[in-house]
Amino acid sequence: GLDDLQQALDLALKMGLGREAARMRGLQAEVLWATEGPARALNLSRNGIELAERRGSTDLAMALRAETLRPLFDLGDWDVLLQVAGQVLHWAQPEGERYFTLLAQSQRARVLVCRGEVTSAATLTDDFLQVAREVGDLQVLVTALAVAAFVNWARDDLGAAIGIIEELERVTRDRSGSYRAQYACELVRTCVAGGAMDLAEGLIHGLIQGVEASVQRHVLSLLTSRAILEEAQGNLERASKAFQEAALGWREFGFLLEEGQARLGSGRTLVQLRRSEGSESLRAARVIFLRLQAMPLLAETDRWLALAA
DSSP states (O other): OOOHHHHHHHHHHHHHHEEEEEEHHHHHHHHHHHTOOOHHHHHHHHHHHHHHHHHHHHHHHHHHHHHHHHHHHHTHHHHHHHHHHHHHHHHHHTTOOOHHHHHHHHHHHHHHHHHHOHHHHHHHHHHHHHHHHHOOHHHHHHHHHHHHHHHHTTTTHHHHHHHHHHHHHHTTTTTTTHHHHHTHHHHHHHHHHHHHHHHHHHHHHHHHOOOTTTTTHHHHHHHHHHHHHHHHOOOHHHHHHHHHHHHHHHHHHHHHHHHHHHHHHHHHHHTTTTTTTHHHHHHHHHHHHHHHOOOOHHHHHHHHHHHHO
16 A cells, blocks of 8 residues: 555656645555654655645645644654644634544643643543534544543543443444554553453454554554553563563654553563562653653652652
8 A cells, every 4th residue: 555655646746746745645644653653654744744835735734734643642742742733723723624623632632631731631622522423533533532531531530431432432343443443552541440341351352353463553552452451450470571562662663652651561560570670660661751741650650669669
């Protein structure tokens, strides 16, 4: 598929079809985000934005700008993400453009809840969740549901969070596993926190059935999800090894938050196993969470470091 996209791009450039060339860049970025990582995807998207703006296609440029929010989140460039989301909202809301408004609001809420600004994130969630259901497109609906579940967990309403994940599982069951796979780690963590082990196992089974092994982001999500479940079931040795493998994979791929989560998971399981190397993994996680200003995760890491000491 990537070869076909490259040929289409070369042909569009040769024929002077700037808008189509920019669109091809956006499609390439979406595929490479899952297969090669967010850095490559972001570079391609920015190239597409430049092509679109050069040809006066401001609407396409803004659509491509909205698509940069996911790789920006992965890379940990959250302050830039908030700025770009603000630009997208400034453009979309006066026009009544709901699709890109939803993309921007959900990613903003995702950053805010990770940073402990739960009330602000919940306000955004209350605004966009019903609209996402009305739009119904999986790209915005799955994102909205996943973020809403995470926000409800953060505000100690695990019942609502599990209910939203059950809804997400229903709407994606017979349609597409790839969108669900994007948020698998967060979904499985929420299920485990809410004691919904069967639901967590069902999500993991869906990943196994529906995701190609060549899609690196999804492979790492599956590995991480299995580690979370192993830890929850008390299989600390297996969980620790899986978390360590996931941490290395996420570091190479470029998803900073999940690298930090995997290092936290590794440290947490090693401390429970009374292994001294747990402290090293926890300190590495702490550096990541401090950079992201992810205060709830930073506090959790510090609690485990105190236990390790």
